Amino acid sequence: MRIDPDKCNACGECLPYCPTEAISLGDETSTIDPDPCVECYVCLRSDVCPHEAFVAETLEWPRIIRHIFSSVRPVQSGSGLIDGRGTAEMKSNDVTDRYRFGEVGFTVDIGRPGLGATFADVETIAIAVARLGVVFEPTNPVTNLMTDTIAGSFPEDIKRERVLSCILEFKTDEAGCLAVIDTLRSVGDEIDTVFSVGCISRCRDDGTAPVADILDKAEVGYRPNGKVNIGVGWRYDDSGT
Amino acid sequence: MTHSLHRHGDTSSLKRDFVVLTLENRHRTSLTWKDRLSGRFPRFYTLLKTVYRKLGVGRLLNRAGVGDGLEGMDWTSVFHSREDLRSHLARLKEADTGRSVVVSGVIDEVGSCLGDLGLRPHTVQYSLGSFGRLEQLPDKTVLEVTTMCGHHLVSPRFVEKKMREVADGQVTNEAAAESLGELCLCKIFNKRRAAALLEDHANRS
Numbered sequence: 108m109r110i111d112p113d114k115c116n117a118c119g120e121c122l123p124y125c126p127t128e129a130i131s132l133g134d135e136t137s138t139i140d141p142d143p144c145v146e147c148y149v150c151l152r153s154d155v156c157p158h159e160a161f162v163a164e165t166l167e168w169p170r171i172i173r174h175i176f177s178s179v180r181p182v183q184s185g186s187g188l189i190d191g192r193g194t195a196e197m198k199s200n201d202v203t204d205r206y207r208f209g210e211v212g213f214t215v216d217i218g219r220p221g222l223g224a225t226f227a228d229v230e231t232i233a234i235a236v237a238r239l240g241v242v243f244e245p246t247n248p249v250t251n252l253m254t255d256t257i258a259g260s261f262p263e264d265i266k267r268e269r270v271l272s273c274i275l276e277f278k279t280d281e282a283g284c285l286a287v288i289d290t291l292r293s294v295g296d297e298i299d300t301v302f303s304v305g306c307i308s309r310c311r312d313d314g315t316a317p318v319a320d321i322l323d324k325a326e327v328g329y330r331p332n333g334k335v336n337i338g339v340g341w342r343y344d345d346s347g348t
Numbered sequence: 349m350t351h352s353l354h355r356h357g358d359t360s361s362l363k364r365d366f367v368v369l370t371l372e373n374r375h376r377t378s379l380t381w382k383d384r385l386s387g388r389f390p391r392f393y394t395l396l397k398t399v400y401r402k403l404g405v406g407r408l409l410n411r412a413g414v415g416d417g418l419e420g421m422d423w424t425s426v427f428h429s430r431e432d433l434r435s436h437l438a439r440l441k442e443a444d445t446g447r448s449v450v451v452s453g454v455i456d457e458v459g460s461c462l463g464d465l466g467l468r469p470h471t472v473q474y475s476l477g478s479f480g481r482l483e484q485l486p487d488k489t490v491l492e493v494t495t496m497c498g499h500h501l502v503s504p505r506f507v508e509k510k511m512r513e514v515a516d517g518q519v520t521n522e523a524a525a526e527s528l529g530e531l532c533l534c535k536i537f538n539k540r541r542a543a544a545l546l547e548d549h550a551n552r553s
């Protein structure tokens with residue numbers, strides 16, 4: 108994103124809209140620092156600029172990574188649309204069985220809430236959990252960028268790219284769940300941002316979740332609010348065929 | 349995806365904040381509810397399609413949150429009370445569209461609604477909170493507001509600006525919540541809850 112200096116009169120109206128504080132006010136025109144700018148297009152979409160000074164530039168690889176992961180909508184790239192926002196995770200588990208009994212799913216939302224992250228941060232976390240033998244979700248867009256999905260490594264040319272957030276998705280067995288949480292806690296000291304962690308469990312017939320027992324026993328705190336798949340999706344074998 | 353897992357706040361405030369996502373289930377490519385309806389009741393399906401096209405019934409159903417007018421897409425709705433959530437889930441259960449339904453909210457509250465309807469959680473996702481450089485995060489009230497947009501398109505600076513404007517009496521809390529909510533493209537930003545948070549903040553300052 109850039110600001111057209113011929114149109115901008117440095118009114119400053121747009122500054123609070125930018126989630127990464129990438130816009131700065133000059134004497135005659137405002138400018139965007141390309142490093143913190145994550146190409147989310149909030150400034151452009153908000154219509155805040157009375158002079159239509161925001162210009163969405165054509166983004167080349169690897170900078171387009173920023174837009175793919177920071178934009179809400181799928182992004183046109185090469186031959187098709189790319190959606191950087193992750194998979195349906197547990198949302199369709201009643202249909203897909205992605206997380207089965209005995210397994211624990213993890214979502215690590217890197218850069219969330221609101222700080223953003225580089226792919227160097229993403230790699231630091233991915234390598235740390237990969238050492239525990241977790242299985243990265245193969246259809247997740249972050250997994251698809253890895254050079255090695257066993258080691259959790261990423262290509263050199265994208266490591267400086269910054270995104271508003273992106274989601275590492277992986278699963279482990281119940282016995283490995285607490286080791287993942289310990290590792291995530293300690294890797295938090297090795298990065299310069301934050302991440303938010305989700306923990307997924309298939310429920311028993313009485314609606315209780317085995318992972319809650321594990322977390323409670325180990326005194327791992329979790330928020331009162333979470334996500335519940337209510338189990339009304341049709342599975343293939345419910346479809347009448 | 350809407351990213352409604354990590355909404356911040358006290359339990360009492362979160363009890364007025366439920367997000368329901370109804371998924372298209374792209375994985376179930378073999379048969380959709382459309383396929384099933386058209387296969388079993390072809391004439392009824394054709395009639396329904398004609399009515400939909402002529403009268404825009406689909407849009408009405410969509411607004412009511414129980415149908416999508418035969419178009420495949422995800423639907424989201426935000427609710428402020430357990431009673432409203434329960435009514436909506438009852439309608440979804442009745443509609444039996446075959447879509448997966450996911451509720452974000454205080455898990456015990458959601459569980460009790462499901463119990464009332466003869467449903468139960470199939471899969472749960474807990475939020476273990478945030479790790480890393482937490483000292484870089486904005487203050488509690490700002491986070492309670494910004495995390496209601498799952499993509500973080502509502503910037504902390506914009507929330508702080510609106511908090512100041514409400515506290516100074518320049519705008520009403522409802523108007524401020526409205527302009528904040530406009531930035532959330534998935535429309536899962538709970539404007540009523542935001543207005544309440546802004547009012548609480550103004551009363552404290």
Ligand code: SF4
Nearest residue numbers: 125144145147148150
């Ligand atoms: S594209 Fe996003 S990050 Fe870049 S200047 Fe605009 S609002 Fe800020």
Ligand code: SF4
Nearest residue numbers: 115116118119121156
């Ligand atoms: S709102 Fe437009 S004119 Fe004002 S500072 Fe921003 S880019 Fe410049």
